[in-house]
Structure formats: structure tokens, C-alpha cells
Amino acid sequence: xxxxxxxxxxxxxxxxxxxxxxxxxxxxxxxxxxxxxxxxxxxxxxxxxxxxxxxxxxxxxxxxxxxxxxxxxxxxxxxxxxxxxxxxxxxxxxxxxxxxxxxxxxxxxxxxxxxxxxxxxxxxxxxxxxxxxxxxxxxxxxxxxxxxxxxxxxxxxxxxxxxxxxxxxxxxxxxxxxxxxxxxxxxxxxxxxxxxxxxxxxxxxxxxxxxxxxxxxxxxxxxxxxxxxxxxxxxxxxxxxxxxxxxxxxxxxxxxxxxxxxxxxxxxxxxxxxxxxxxxxxxxxxxxxxxxxxxxxxxxxxx
Numbered sequence: 001x002x003x004x005x006x007x008x009x010x011x012x013x014x015x016x017x018x019x020x021x022x023x024x025x026x027x028x029x030x031x032x033x034x035x036x037x038x039x040x041x042x043x044x045x046x047x048x049x050x051x052x053x054x055x056x057x058x059x060x061x062x063x064x065x066x067x068x069x070x071x072x073x074x075x076x077x078x079x080x081x082x083x084x085x086x087x088x089x090x091x092x093x094x095x096x097x098x099x100x101x102x103x104x105x106x107x108x109x110x111x112x113x114x115x116x117x118x119x120x121x122x123x124x125x126x127x128x129x130x131x132x133x134x135x136x137x138x139x140x141x142x143x144x145x146x147x148x149x150x151x152x153x154x155x156x157x158x159x160x161x162x163x164x165x166x167x168x169x170x171x172x173x174x175x176x177x178x179x180x181x182x183x184x185x186x187x188x189x190x191x192x193x194x195x196x197x198x199x200x201x202x203x204x205x206x207x208x209x210x211x212x213x214x215x216x217x218x219x220x221x222x223x224x225x226x227x228x229x230x231x232x233x234x235x236x237x238x239x240x241x242x243x244x245x246x247x248x249x250x251x252x253x254x255x256x257x258x259x260x261x262x263x264x265x266x267x268x269x270x271x272x273x274x275x276x277x278x279x280x281x282x283x284x285x286x287x288x289x290x291x292x293x294x295x296x297x298x299x300x301x302x303x
Contacts, residue, residue: 024108024185027260028083033058036262036279037299042091043271044098044208051091052301053274055178055263056284060084062105067124067141081108082123085179089204090303096132100204103127104175108185119185125175127203138203140213142167147200149213163213165200171215174202174242181222181240181253182261189222191238199244218244228254230264230276237264 033056040051061070061079070079082105089100105123126139134154141148147165151158172180180188189195199218206213223239230237237254244250253266267273277300287295 023259028057028059028184032281032283033285034260034262034279034281035284035299037277037301038274039277040089040091040274041272042089042098044091044093048271049091049093051089052303053090054086054088054299054301056084056086056088057179058084059108060105062123067105080123082106083108083120083179083184085175087175087178093131099130101128102175102202102204104173104179106176106179120176120180122171122173122176125173125203127207129204129207136207138207140165140173140200140203147171151213157210165213165215168198168215170196170198171200172197172218172220173200174205174218175200177220177240177242178253178263181238181255182263183255184261189220191222191224194219194221197242199242201244205249216245218242225257228264230254235264 036055036057038053038055040053042049042051060082061074062068062082063070063074064078064080067080085102085104087102087104089098091098102125104125106120107123108119110119110121122142124139124141126137129136136154136158137150137152139150145167147167149163149165150161151163152160197218197220198215200213200215201211205211220240220242223241225236225238227234228237228239229235235254236257238257239252239254241250241252250269251266252268254264256262256264262276262279265273265275278298280295280298282295284295
């Protein structure tokens with residue numbers, strides 16, 4: 001109930017500010033999360049691995065100063081309304097397993113971060129990765145003109161350190177693109193349009209490649225609606241493709257052409273791919289009893 005009341009309060013304030021189309025708040029301001037499960041092929045150590053994933057999309061208020069979720073009485077002026085994506089990935093490599101979660105937040109309203117940019121502007125992204133060797137935490141937060149990063153790693157070559165990156169007007173986080181390309185509040189780009197980006201590669205991509213944090217040139221293109229097969233059925237979908245560093249790596253993501261424009265599938269040039277299994281809307285934070293494990297069957301999750 002408390003979470004629903006907070007969502008309703010955010011909805012009233014957002015509508016008063018004229019922040020987005022009412023359809024957005026009718027779907028995202030109802031106190032539930034969108035839970036989508038995926039069958040995934042994940043490349044690792046030169047081989048393709050079977051895996052599963054879940055994308056959790058939900059709106060939350062962050063504290064304006066700390067960018068931490070608001071869970072206590074906080075003045076409305078100190079709250080920032082965001083859309084969160086928790087992108088969960090699990091797969092095995094031989095005897096041991098990987099557990100990865102990337103958590104990215106976008107400001108729903110333009111100018112929420114004090115940046116004066118578009119709706120769904122980047123707020124922050126963090127990665128947690130665990131395998132049997134150890135674990136890693138990596139986080140990047142936005143300021144008006146910089147990206148502030150913090151890495152805490154099990155591995156000696158990386159260690160614990162802070163880092164800074166520029167934040168040009170063409171900056172985009174690859175992790176946040178999964179929010180932006182859903183076009184939840186109006187078009188991001190016209191069909192057939194391309195944009196030059198300064199891309200922060202996904203934190204998981206940097207983790208796998210053991211690359212330094214840096215922005216790289218990339219090209220983003222929005223394709224025409226086409227039929228894409230998902231679960232044995234053709235679905236009308238918009239293909240989005242980004243190509244990184246002169247064709248070194250490319251990713252295509254198919255987004256459903258109709259509301260609520262879910263992520264249907266993706267293919268990567270490294271052989272990785274994913275396909276939607278099913279999607280439900282539930283207040284998952286309340287479904288923690290033993291009897292609620294049946295929900296995992298609905299999501300077709302094997303672990």
C-alpha cells in the first residue's frame with residue numbers, strides 16, 4: 001500500500017508538470033512492475049552458453065542529491081521520478097555459474113537531473129557480477145557535465161578506484177538504451193533515422209572484455225516495422241541497431257511496435273542473443289512467500 005501511495009503521489013506531480021503522455025502514467029504509475037523473462041545465449045570464454053534473464057521495469061522515486069531510492073519522508077522537491085530497469089542474467093560456464101545484474105535509472109521528466117535534456121535522461125547505472133572466483137561492483141552516476149564512476153573489484157589488476165568521464169551532448173549509456181528505444185513517451189527517432197553517439201558501453205560488456213571505461217563512437221539506427229518471430233509466432237517489431245567503433249561490435253534489438261513496446265529479442269555480432277519467453281505485471285516485492293514460487297513457473301524460469 002505504501003508503495004502504491006508513493007506511485008500515486010508521483011503520478012499526480014508528474015501530470016501536473018505536464019511531463020509525459022497520460023498513457024505512460026496509466027501503465028507505469030499503477031504500483032506494479034513489468035517482469036519479462038528471456039531465453040538467452042551468452043558468449044563467454046570463446047563458447048556460447050545457454051542462459052536465462054529477466055528484465056524488471058518499474059517506476060521509483062530517487063533522492064535528488066544521493067540518487068538513492070526514497071523510502072522515508074522526503075520533500076517532493078527532493079524527489080526525482082525515474083524509470084528503473086533491473087536486467088538480470090544467469091548462465092553457467094562449466095562447473096560454475098555467473099550471476100549478473102545491471103540496474104539503470106532514467107529521469108522520466110525532462111530536466112529532472114538538472115541537465116535540461118530530454119525525457120528519460122540518464123541518471124545512473126550499476127553492475128553487480130558474481131562467479132565462483134569473486135565479485136565486482138561498478139557504478140556510474142551522471143552530473144551535468146561529467147560521469148562519476150566507482151569500481152570495486154575482486155581482481156587485483158582492477159582493484160578499488162574512482163574514475164571520471166566527460167558527458168558530451170551526444171552521450172548515451174548502452175545499458176540505458178533498453179529504456180530509450182522503447183519510446184515510452186513519444187518518438188526517440190524517426191523511422192530510418194540514424195544518430196551519431198558517444199556511447200558508454202554496457203558495464204557487462206566492459207566487464208567481459210576487461211576494457212577501461214571510456215566513451216566510444218557509435219551509430220544508432222531505427223528501422224522500419226517488420227515481422228520478427230518470437231516463440232514461434234510473428235510479431236510486428238521495430239529493429240534498433242547500434243554499431244560501435246567502426247563496426248567492431250553491433251547489436252540489434254527488436255521492440256514491439258504496439259503499446260507497451262516491450263523488448264522482444266536481440267542479436268549481437270558476438271553470437272549473443274535473447275528471445276522473450278513471457279511478460280507479466282506484478283508487485284513482485286510483495287510476492288516473497290513460499291506459495292509465490294508458482295510465479296516463477298509463469299515466467300518459465302529454471303533456477
